[in-house]
Amino acid sequence: MVSSVSQRNDQNPGTSDFVAALPMYDWPEMRSEVDAQWARLRDAFRQRGIDAPQTIARVNADLWPVDGGIRDAAGKVIAPDPATLPPDELDFHGLWLHPALLFAQTCWGPMELGLSEHVQVVGQPSYDAYEGGQGELYSSAIVMCADGSPSVRAPDDGSPLVSLDLLRNMRFTFNHSDSMSGFVGLTRDLEALGESLNMFSERSESGGHRASIVAIAEGKADVAAIDCQSWALARRFEPAAQKVAAVGWTRRRKGLPFITARATPEKIVVALREAVAAIA
Structure with missing residues (x-):
């Protein structure tokens, strides 16, 4: 993607340039378990040299602003600048299409409807723990x-x-x-x-x-x-x-695939896949 990612107001020297989220099962009662899941993933990513963010994004305000909106490789706007959206909500498509997306969950429904053109699949979680x-x-x-x-x-x-x-x-x-x-x-x-x-x-x-x-x-x-x-x-x-x-x-x-932005470099994608496979 050719979008220009701006700095957030809470920028500090230790902040990652990437964004990550695990929104699909992030119920209020599950926050601590989802945070623990991210911590395991984050640490596995960092061990492979990836500058993974410390915490996951949960609302639009947690996403980097994108000047002029999120654009595809041809320059067409495909999602609004997260900074223009309600700060306390999370626009899933804005997250999935974000040019700085390192790691997130999505659904094969949106993937079949065109999202797959803009992202790369990193892996699949296991559902062995659940009936069905x-x-x-x-x-x-x-x-x-x-x-x-x-x-x-x-x-x-x-x-x-x-x-x-x-x-x-x-x-x-x-x-x-x-x-x-x-x-x-x-x-x-x-x-x-x-x-x-x-x-x-x-x-x-x-x-x-x-x-x-x-x-x-x-x-x-x-x-x-x-x-x-x-x-x-x-x-x-x-x-x-x-x-x-x-x-x-x-x-x-x-089940729900883990994805990264289409623009994520191949070297990082390979490392993400290795990390997910190692802790699955």
Whole structure:
């Protein structure tokens, strides 16, 4: 990218020129665990000579300003200058497209919609610790109001478990329309069964997996697809999850990739990949 990165107001001699973030599972209750995850990654990167930032970015104010907006290799503006965005929010696309991005998580939904042209994939995390996950693959729990019924187990072979009769005419809520786990994956599983999202009576965008679970618990929606790690977090931290159960599972697919900017030098990309592989 040809964007010009400006210095932040909090610049000091020890500040890295890079930015990094782990936003996808950074729930308020998870902050200390996410910070510990970054510390392990940061130290592994620094051992390989990479000037990794001390802390991760969590809001737009943590990102370096980019004069005139973020541009692609042809000079076209593809995202606004982070300094012009609400400082206490985080614009995911602005983060992913940032020319100083060293390391972040994204989703294969946005990657398929064009993000892959502007970034490089560093690696994939393991989902072995979560029901519905296996290695770099994950699936989504299809959740509905529990009504006293226990959750169904994820198939051991990673095949989809989708009950069309159970889902038909339900109100479907999803985090974002470009989300592989919350929207695209279920859409593809339904299409493989000869159905589509038109089987639902309503569709609404919640803004996040946690919000989808709350909407179902409050009776504002009937069904959602929640990636297996977010589903595990919800059962740990979100009281509304006690009123919700998994009634099915989507097919296992490749999980959230770690990415770096397209402009990150090859030598650094190789070192990032070695570090991620070493601590995976």
